[in-house]
Amino acid sequence: MGPAPRHAGRPPHRLLPLLLLFGLARGAAGAQGADGLDICATCHEHATCKQREGKKMCICKYGFVGNGRTQCVDKDECQFGATVVCGNHTSCHNMLGGFYCVCLEGYRATNNNKTFIPNDGTFCTDIDECEDSGLCGQGGRCVNTHGSFECYCMDGHMPKSGPEPFHPTRDATSCTEIDCGTPPEVPDAYVIGNYTSRLGSQVRYACKEGFFSGPEDTVSSCTTLGTWESPKFSCQEINCGHPLEVQHAFLVGNPSSRLGSVAHYVCQEGFESPGGKITSVCTEKGTWTESTLTCTEIITEINEVSVFNNTCVRWQTSPRRVNSRTEYVIHIKGHRVDPVDSVHEETVNLTTDSRTPEVCLDLYQGTNYTVSISTAPPRRSVPAIIWFQTAVKQTISNISIFNETCLRWKTLKRAGIEEMYLLHIQGQRWYQKEFAQEIVFNVTTSSQAPEMCLDLHPGTNYSVSVRASSSALPVVISLTTQITEPPLPEVDFFTVRGGPLPRLKLRKATEKNGPISSYQVLVVPLVLQSAFSCDSEGAASFFSNASDADGYVAAELLASDVPDDAMEISVGDRLYYGKYYNAPLKIGNDYCIILRITSEWNKVRRCSCAVWAQVKGSSLAWRHVVGVGLGSMAVVIVLAFLSFLAV
Numbered sequence: 001m002g003p004a005p006r007h008a009g010r011p012p013h014r015l016l017p018l019l020l021l022f023g024l025a026r027g028a029a030g031a032q033g034a035d036g037l038d039i040c041a042t043c044h045e046h047a048t049c050k051q052r053e054g055k056k057m058c059i060c061k062y063g064f065v066g067n068g069r070t071q072c073v074d075k076d077e078c079q080f081g082a083t084v085v086c087g088n089h090t091s092c093h094n095m096l097g098g099f100y101c102v103c104l105e106g107y108r109a110t111n112n113n114k115t116f117i118p119n120d121g122t123f124c125t126d127i128d129e130c131e132d133s134g135l136c137g138q139g140g141r142c143v144n145t146h147g148s149f150e151c152y153c154m155d156g157h158m159p160k161s162g163p164e165p166f167h168p169t170r171d172a173t174s175c176t177e178i179d180c181g182t183p184p185e186v187p188d189a190y191v192i193g194n195y196t197s198r199l200g201s202q203v204r205y206a207c208k209e210g211f212f213s214g215p216e217d218t219v220s221s222c223t224t225l226g227t228w229e230s231p232k233f234s235c236q237e238i239n240c241g242h243p244l245e246v247q248h249a250f251l252v253g254n255p256s257s258r259l260g261s262v263a264h265y266v267c268q269e270g271f272e273s274p275g276g277k278i279t280s281v282c283t284e285k286g287t288w289t290e291s292t293l294t295c296t297e298i299i300t301e302i303n304e305v306s307v308f309n310n311t312c313v314r315w316q317t318s319p320r321r322v323n324s325r326t327e328y329v330i331h332i333k334g335h336r337v338d339p340v341d342s343v344h345e346e347t348v349n350l351t352t353d354s355r356t357p358e359v360c361l362d363l364y365q366g367t368n369y370t371v372s373i374s375t376a377p378p379r380r381s382v383p384a385i386i387w388f389q390t391a392v393k394q395t396i397s398n399i400s401i402f403n404e405t406c407l408r409w410k411t412l413k414r415a416g417i418e419e420m421y422l423l424h425i426q427g428q429r430w431y432q433k434e435f436a437q438e439i440v441f442n443v444t445t446s447s448q449a450p451e452m453c454l455d456l457h458p459g460t461n462y463s464v465s466v467r468a469s470s471s472a473l474p475v476v477i478s479l480t481t482q483i484t485e486p487p488l489p490e491v492d493f494f495t496v497r498g499g500p501l502p503r504l505k506l507r508k509a510t511e512k513n514g515p516i517s518s519y520q521v522l523v524v525p526l527v528l529q530s531a532f533s534c535d536s537e538g539a540a541s542f543f544s545n546a547s548d549a550d551g552y553v554a555a556e557l558l559a560s561d562v563p564d565d566a567m568e569i570s571v572g573d574r575l576y577y578g579k580y581y582n583a584p585l586k587i588g589n590d591y592c593i594i595l596r597i598t599s600e601w602n603k604v605r606r607c608s609c610a611v612w613a614q615v616k617g618s619s620l621a622w623r624h625v626v627g628v629g630l631g632s633m634a635v636v637i638v639l640a641f642l643s644f645l646a647v
Contacts, residue, residue: 038056039056039057039058039069040056040058042058042069043058043068043069044058044060044066044067044068044069044070044071044072045072046060046061046064046066046072046074046097047059047060047061047064047066047068047069047072048061048068060072061097062097062098063075063077063096063097063098064097074094074096074097076094077092077094077098077099078092078093078094078099082101085099085101085118086101086118086124087101087118087123087124088123088124089103089104089106089107089124089126089147090102090103090104090107090124091104093115098117099117100115100116100117101115101116101117101118102114102115103124104124104147105147106126106127106129106146106147106148107124107125107126107127107147108124108125108127109122109123109124110122110123110124110125126144126146126147127147128144128149129142129144129148129149130142130143130144130149135149135151135168136151136152136168136175137151137168137174137175138174138175139153139154139156139157139174139175139176139177140152140153140154140157140174140175141153141154143165148167149167150165150166150167151164151165151166151167151168151173152164152165153175154175155199156177156178156198156199156200157175157176157177157178158175158176158178158224158225158226159173159174159175160173160174160175160176161173161174162174177198178198178199178222178224178226179197179198179226180197180198180199180201180222180223180226180227180228181197181228182197183195183197183203183220183228184220184228184230184231186205186231186233186234186235187234187235188207188208188211188235188236188237189205189206189207189208189211189213189233189234189235190205190206190208191203191204191205192204192205192206197222198222199222199223199224200221200222201221201222202219202220202221202222203219203220203228204218204219205218205219205220205231205233206218207235208235209259210237210238210258210259211235211236211237211238212235212236212238212284212285212286213233213234213235213236214234214236216232216233216234217232217233218233220233236286238258238259238282238284238286239257239258239286240257240258240259240261240282240283240286240287240288241257241288242257243255243263243280243288244263244280244288244290246265246278246280246291246294246295247294247295248267248268248271248294248295248296248297249265249266249267249268249271249273249278249295250265250266250268251263251264251265252264252265252266255282256282257282258282259282259283259284260281260282261281261282262279262280262281262282263279263280263281263282263288264277264278264279265277265278265279265280265291265295266278267295268295268378269378270297270298270377270378270379270380271295271296271297271298272295272296272298273293273294273295273296274296275292275293276293277293278291278293278294278295279291297380298379298380299379299380299381299382300317300318300326300375300379300380300381301317301318301381301382302315302316302317302373302374302375302381302382302383302384303315303316303317303318303384304316304461304478305371305373305384305385305386306386306463306476306477306478307386307388307476308358308476309360310363310390310394310473311360311361311362311363311390312358312359312360312361313330313358313359313360313361313371313373313386314356314357314358314359315356315357315358315373315384316355316356317355317356317357318355324353325351325352325353326351326352326353326375326379327349327350327351327375327376327379328349328350328351328352328357328373328374328375328376329347329348329349329373329374329375329376330347330348330349330350330359330361330371330372330373331345331347331371331372331373331374332344332345332346332347332348332361332363332369332370332371333345333369333370333371333372334363334364334367334368334369334370334390335367335368344363344364344367344369348361349376363390364390366389366390366473367389367390368387368388368389369387369388369389369390370385370386370387371385371386371387371388372384372385373385373386388473388474388476389467389473389474390473394471394473394475395411395412395413395419395468395470395471396409396410396411396421396466396467396468396471396475397409397410397411397412398410399466399475399477401477401479403453404479404481404482405453405454405455405456405479405481406451406452406453406454407451407452407453407454407464407466407477408449408450408451409449409450409466409475410448410449411447411448411449411450411468413446413448413470415446415448416446417446418444418445418446419444419445419446419468419469419470420442420443420444420468420469421442421443421444421445421450421466421467421468421469422440422442422465422466422467422469422474423439423440423441423442423443423452423454423464423465423466424438424439424440424464424465424467424474425437425438425439425440425454425456425462425463425464425465426438426462426463427456427457427460427461427462427463428460428461429459429460429461429511429515430461431459431511431515431601432511432515435460437456437457437460439454439455456481457481457512457513458481458482458483458484458513458514459481459482459483459484459511459513459514459515459599459601460480460481461478461479461480462478462479462480462481463476463477463478464476464477464478464479480602482514482601482602482604483513483514483515483599483600483601483602483604483606484513484514484606485513485599485606485607485608486509486511486513486514486516486597486598486599486606486607486608487509487510487512487513487597487608488608488609488610489507489509489519489595489596489597489608489609489610489612490507490509490610491504491505491507491595491610491611491612492504492505493611493612493613494612494613494614495613495614495616496613496614496615496616497616497617498616498617501570501571501572501585501593501613501615503568503569503570504521504568504569504570504571504593504595504612504613505566505567505568506519506557506562506566506567506568506569506595507566508559508562508563508564508565508566509597509608511599513599513606514599514601514606515559515599515600515601516559516597516598516599517558517559517598517599517600518556518557518558518559518578518597518598519556519557519559519562519595519596519597519598520553520555520556520557520580520595520596520598521553521554521555521556521569521571521577521582521593521594521595521596521612522551522552522553522554522593522594522595522596522609523551523552523553523554523571523583523585523591523592523593523594524550524551524591524592524593524594525550525551525589525590525591525592526590526591526592526614526615526616527590528550528551528592529592529611529614532551532592532594532609534596534607534608534609535605535606535607537605540552540553541553541579541580541581542554542580542581542583543581552580552583553580554571554572554577554580554581554582554583555569555577555578555580555582556577556578556579556580557577557578558578570582571585571593571613572584572585585615588617589617590614590615590616590617591614591615592611592613592614592615593611593612593613593614593615594609594610594611594612595609595610595612596608596609597609
C-alpha cells in the first residue's frame, strides 16, 4: 500500500499554529503533561520520542518538519532545484520523508545505480555511446557529445536520405560508399590507363592522334561530392600552318600542315647547306621544328695565280665541290708605252669545273698587265689580282728548282756575254695570314746556265719572278719550302726528389719554321733519357704492353687548344688528353718528363723536344699515397679498439 494522504488525521490549517504552541508548552512541562499523559504516546506518526536532560520530547523524523506531536510535514528537498540538490545532468525526485536523484538520458551515476543520493560523492557522468561500434551503421563514424552522440560518414562515404551529422533514432540518414561513376568525356581525348571511381581516384587524359593540348592540368579527381572534377583539359586539332621561312632558301612543293608533315627546302642560287638537306617537321605541339642547318653563301677562294707561256694564267680554287661548274670573270687591263699611253682592256668569261683553271689570253707583247679574276654571280669571291708584263722576247728558258731553294735556268745569250737578272720573291703562309716576305735583288752573270740558292723561310709558299734585263717579260715560278724542326720548347726545368711534381707551365711556340700541329707530354724512364729520340713515332699510350719499359705519351694537345699566353698541366691527374691517359707515376720509380712539339705539313713531320722535369723516387699521386696511409692507420686503430672490446 502506498503512503497515506498527507492531510489525513490532521487539524484544519488555521489551527496549526495554536496546536504547535500548545504542544511545545506540554513538552516543556516534562515527560508527562499536566494531565499526566505519556508524552511519547502523543508523538506524531512521523516523529520519534527522545529523552533529553531527563525529559521526553517528540522530534520529527529526518525529512519532516513540525512540532513532533501534532505535525510532522514532509520536507520538499527538491524545491531548490535538481542542480543544487543532485548536481549537473540530474533530475530530483521528492518522496515522503526524503528524495532521490536520477541521471538525465545520456548520463549515468558513478555508483552505477539508477538512483542515488549525493551524500557519498556520487555524480552523473557522460555515457560514451560510441563504444558501440555499430551504432552509426555501415560507413558511419560515431562522435560522442555531452549526453548524446552524433554520426558522421567516414572518408570515402557520403550521407544518403538525410542530413549530416545525424542521429540514428531520429534521422533516416545512412552512409554509402562514394562512387563517382564514369569520368567525364573530353572531346578528342581519351583516358590513359585504368582507374577506379572511389574517392580520391584520379584519371589522366591525353589527346588523340592529330590533336594537342595546352598547358592545362590533365588530371580529374573523384571528389567528396561523389562527382568528378570538371576537366580543365582540352584538345585542339594540330595545324602547324604555313612552314617556317628559311633565310636564303625556298620551300619545295606545298606540304600539308598536319602532324608529321615534312617541309623540304632548297638553298637559293649562290648558297648551299654544307650540313645536308634542310627540313622542318610539323610536331604534336602544332609548330614546325626549326632546322639547325642554314644556307650559307658560296664563297670561292682564288689563290696561287701564276703566269705561264707569257700570256697564259692559271690559278687554284677552294673549296672544291663535286660536279660544281663555276663561271669566272677575267678582267684584263694593259698599258703600253708604244704607242704612247695606249690601253688594252677587255673582259673574258671562263666556265669550268676544274680546281686549277687556266686560260690563255690574247695579249700584246711588251705590255704591263693587271689581271683580276673573280667568280660570276650568283657565286661570290674575293678577286685575285696578278701583275705581269708580256715580253717581246724571252731569253730565259727551262727554269727549274733544285735542293728546294735553289734555281737554275738557261739563257739564249751567247757565252761570255754578261746578263743582269732581276729577282722578285714574294712569300706567304696559309697558316700565318700576317706573314709576308718580299725580296728584290739583282744578279749579274755571263753563265749560260745560271744557278743560285735563295735565303728562304721554311714552310712557305713562294712566287719567284726572274726577269732578264734584255727581256721585258719575267719568268714566274712557284716553289714551296719544307718545314723544319719547330723551336725548342720553352720550359721551366724541375728536379723533384721524394715530393710532388709542381704544375708544369706549357707555353705556345712560335710558328717560324712551319705550322705547329700538337704538343705532347711524354713520360720516359730516367735510364732511357739519353737514348730517347725526339722524332720517334713509336711512343705508345699508357695502356700498351710496353709503356712501363719504353715510356708512354701522357697527354696530347692540339695547337689550336693551347692559349696564346700559357696553360698548366699536372702530370698524373688521371684525365684523358686527346686519346692518351695521363696516369699517375708509380711510387719509387725514376722518370723523365719530356715536352715534344710536332709540326706537320705537306706530309712532312718534324719534332723538337725539351726535358721538362726529372722525378726521382716519388710519385705524382702523393695525395693518393697520403690518403692510403691515413686509411691504413685508421684500420689499425679500429682493429686495436675491437681487440680491446673483445678482452
